[in-house]
Amino acid sequence: MNVSKANSVAVRLDKVRFTYGDAAMRFDVECRAGAVTAVMGPSGSGKSTLLNLVAGFETPAAGRVLIGGEDVTGLPPAARPVSMVFQENNLFAHLDVRKNVGLGRSPSLRLDEADDMAIAEALWRTGLSGKEHRLPRELSGGERQRVALARVLVRNRPVLLLDEPFGSLGPALRSDMLELLLGLQAERRMTTLFVTHQPEDARRVADEVVFLEQGVVVAAGATDSFFADGAPEAFRRYIGSDFTKFARKPT
Numbered sequence: 480m481n482v483s484k485a486n487s488v489a490v491r492l493d494k495v496r497f498t499y500g501d502a503a504m505r506f507d508v509e510c511r512a513g514a515v516t517a518v519m520g521p522s523g524s525g526k527s528t529l530l531n532l533v534a535g536f537e538t539p540a541a542g543r544v545l546i547g548g549e550d551v552t553g554l555p556p557a558a559r560p561v562s563m564v565f566q567e568n569n570l571f572a573h574l575d576v577r578k579n580v581g582l583g584r585s586p587s588l589r590l591d592e593a594d595d596m597a598i599a600e601a602l603w604r605t606g607l608s609g610k611e612h613r614l615p616r617e618l619s620g621g622e623r624q625r626v627a628l629a630r631v632l633v634r635n636r637p638v639l640l641l642d643e644p645f646g647s648l649g650p651a652l653r654s655d656m657l658e659l660l661l662g663l664q665a666e667r668r669m670t671t672l673f674v675t676h677q678p679e680d681a682r683r684v685a686d687e688v689v690f691l692e693q694g695v696v697v698a699a700g701a702t703d704s705f706f707a708d709g710a711p712e713a714f715r716r717y718i719g720s721d722f723t724k725f726a727r728k729p730t
């Protein structure tokens with residue numbers, strides 16, 4: 480499944496149940512096709528688990544995961560139309576930038592001319608031209624995340640899962656990465672689930688917010704409604720006294 484604006488797909492967790500020891504989770508939520516959904520909530524509320532269920536790294540005890548209306552619950556991660564970027568360790572340490580990106584085209588790294596063109600374009604798009612032959616250890620943290628995003632671009636899957644991808648970057652770099660993400664998103668319209676602890680990041684890039692508490696979606700809706708009067712109470716509590724700082728100013 481390739482991505483174009485025309486074929487964005489919704490992601491649905493349909494009465495999904497999942498348990499880790501004492502942590503029982505129950506997800507029943509839909510993320511809109513082509514939108515960025517910020518997945519937020521306190522530590523341990525189940526944000527990474529929700530993404531792992533969509534990616535196929537975890538399997539529900541009950542319920543279904545649907546992507547574009549197709550039931551993918553029984554499919555392994557590689558067969559799902561999904562790319563995922565983690566906070567770190569997205570790259571293979573012994574492969575250079577070109578090969579790390581090339582894995583998005585061919586897991587065996589048999590790369591033809593068309594693959595090389597796609598890789599060069601993705602590296603240009605992510606500001607990495609000229610760094611093709613560097614190893615991950617020869618890059619900054621921000622550059623490593625750019626390589627991971629370049630791989631997302633060449634994979635060209637309709638769903639993008641971002642698990643705090645910029646969480647270890649400083650504020651200026653994080654801001655640059657969000658800008659890059661917005662640019663890529665304007666082009667590709669991937670259905671993006673973006674785990675973040677930063678309300679300002681959610682405000683900036685997300686169309687919608689899904690808010691979790693103790694393994695359950697307790698609020699979901701348009702981002703604007705989360706930063707306005709009448710915002711969901713659980714979300715206000717989570718943000719605490721800083722809420723007014725983030726809240727929408729009257730126009």
Ligand SMILES: Nc1ncnc2c1ncn2[C@@H]1O[C@H](COP(=O)(O)OP(=O)(O)OP(=O)(O)O)[C@@H](O)[C@H]1O
Nearest residue numbers: 499500502520521522523524525526527528529691
């Ligand atoms: N591999 C695991 N084995 C057992 N329990 C786990 C495992 N991974 C997560 N858990 C538990 O499942 C619950 C949800 O964890 P999860 O990592 O999804 O939360 P999170 O919202 O992403 O947290 P954080 O913001 O701290 O990353 C927590 O209670 C956690 O302790």
